[in-house]
Amino acid sequence: MLASCAAAPSQKLHTAQSFNPPPHSFQSAADNAVKIGVSYQVAGQRYTPVDSTDYDQIGLASWYGEELRGQRTANGEVFDPDGISAAHPTLPLPSYVEVTSLDTGRTILVRVNDRGPFHSNRILDLSIGAARQLGITGNGARQIRVRRVYPSEFEKLALRNGQPVAERHEYSNSELAALRSRTAWRMPVMASVKLPAGRGPFYLQVASFSSKSRARSMAKHLNAKLSPLGELYRVRLGPYETAREANAALAPLAAKGYPDARIVQ
Secondary structure, eight states, X not given: OOOOOOOOSOOOOOOGGGOOOOOOOOOOOOOSSOBOOOOEEETTEEEOOOOOTTOEEEEEXXXXXXXXXXXXXXXXXXXXXXXXEEEOSSSOBSEEEEEEETTTOOEEEXXXXXXXXXXXXXXXXXXXXXXXXXTOOSSSOEEEEEEEEOOOHHHHHHHHTTXXXXXXXOOOHHHHHHHHTTOOOOOOOOOOOOOOOSOOOEEEEEEEXXXXXXXXXXXXXXXXXXXXXXXXEEEEEEEESXXXXXXXXXXXXXXXXXXXXXXXX
16 A cells, blocks of 8 residues: 555544544454565655664654555555554564654554655654554644564554554653654755746645555645646645745645645646
């Protein structure tokens, strides 16, 4: 499936006990065929899967959901958006990670079973089920810590069956401040943009995909338009009557985790 997405309206959750996943049918998965995979290329960027036993990174995450239900993940499983899973570009499939929200300090256990995201400033795409448990289903990408772990067989069985396990250690404000200081991502400083000449309408092109389902997923979460061009599907916001109006929308979009958006006609 090679999924990657954005976000939707916020539903903050405050305790592990308060999280009740919606009822759903889930096809139980297995861990007996771990795949690392060969190097591959997406949109001109090369990714090389590796068995990073001590993987520990801080970056941005978004989520993907209902629009991809039933599709196959990169390791051949049937995707259930209500399960507690994630996509990562290089970790083995499946593997397990602890994901910490740098907004709330909450930490959950997640099973990685797909490839993505394919954005330079993101390191993980969560299923909507995982995003709900972590409490980050609001608009835009969120800062997180991703750390590879080796949970008990009981916990792995629960995640393979689409069920959440108890939340991990909740970080204090001082611990979160220390983690934030490690991140390489910062709010993008918007460079001076040369506005396109001519008359509108103008659009903000957020991304383009060869996969229609991935493009549709991002468009849905951003309330954007899907614009096909040959074999590509472009995700666009607009129209804007003038280039200045389009330019004014660039900074808020970058703050949500889309700094590569550009003005097009």
